[in-house]
Amino acid sequence: AQTVTQSQPEMSVQEAETVTLSCTYDTSESDYYLFWYKQPPSRQMILVIRQEAYKQQNATENRFSVNFQKAAKSFSLKISDSQLGDAAMYFCARGVPSGNTPLVFGKGTRLSVIA
Amino acid sequence: SAVISQKPSRDICQRGTSLTIQCQVDSQVTMMFWYRQQPGQSLTLIATANQGSEATYESGFVIDKFPISRPNLTFSTLTVSNMSPEDSSIYLCSGSGYTEAFFGQGTRLTVV
Numbered sequence: 001a002q003t004v005t006q007s008q009p010e011m012s013v014q015e016a017e018t019v020t021l022s023c024t025y026d027t028s029e030s031d032y033y034l035f036w037y038k039q040p041p042s043r044q045m046i047l048v049i050r051q052e053a054y055k056q057q058n059a060t061e062n063r064f065s066v067n068f069q070k071a072a073k074s075f076s077l078k079i080s081d082s083q084l085g086d087a088a089m090y091f092c093a094r095g096v097p098s099g100n101t102p103l104v105f106g107k108g109t110r111l112s113v114i115a
Numbered sequence: 116s117a118v119i120s121q122k123p124s125r126d127i128c129q130r131g132t133s134l135t136i137q138c139q140v141d142s143q144v145t146m147m148f149w150y151r152q153q154p155g156q157s158l159t160l161i162a163t164a165n166q167g168s169e170a171t172y173e174s175g176f177v178i179d180k181f182p183i184s185r186p187n188l189t190f191s192t193l194t195v196s197n198m199s200p201e202d203s204s205i206y207l208c209s210g211s212g213y214t215e216a217f218f219g220q221g222t223r224l225t226v227v
Contacts, residue, residue, distance in 0.1 A: 095215075098213065099216075100146050102160050
């Protein structure tokens with residue numbers, strides 16, 4: 001089965017500190033995308049960051065960056081300078097180009113930010 | 116990325132009744148996906164909706180219980196039929212572009 005695994009059901013971080021959320025995946029596709037989505041209590045799924053598998057350079061979006069290890073099928077998310085607004089469920093997901101198939105999601109990691 | 120407007124945002128329904136959830140996309144998308152999400156859990160795919168053909172349902176979900184319409188490339192509905200308390204959940208619609216998926220705001224359904 002082509003799965004996405006998030007081994008940390010819950011994480012917490014002090015405000016202004018750095019936290020890393022883990023994700024591993026399995027796929028037989030040669031061309032795919034990896035995503036981190038954030039879901040706050042409002043329920044809206046918000047794209048945090050995207051990584052194209054063919055790119056070796058790790059994606060970065062402001063305070064958010066990934067460590068993409070293709071051979072190890074690992075895709076972790078690092079949040080720097082954590083803010084109270086970062087508290088949410090975070091889902092790792094895998095997809096393929098074209099948009100004709102649904103994303104495969106991990107079970108999620110609930111992040112708490114401590115003031 | 117596209118924007119999906121999903122309605123209603125929440126509803127409380129009597130058992131045995133039906134609720135139709137609507138999703139309107141501000142651009143054309145080939146496929147739309149419907150998910151169910153229990154509080155604190157991940158997303159479970161209900162079905163994939165393509166315009167002009169019957170939706171494809173995942174194991175454990177059937178058309179009689181969750182009929183889906185996809186009349187054009189910007190709109191889709193999901194009906195939750197003959198509801199029971201076990202149907203209480205969050206329902207999300209999603210469309211996929213070439214490089215990302217985008218989501219409606221979700222519908223929180225409570226069946227009493």
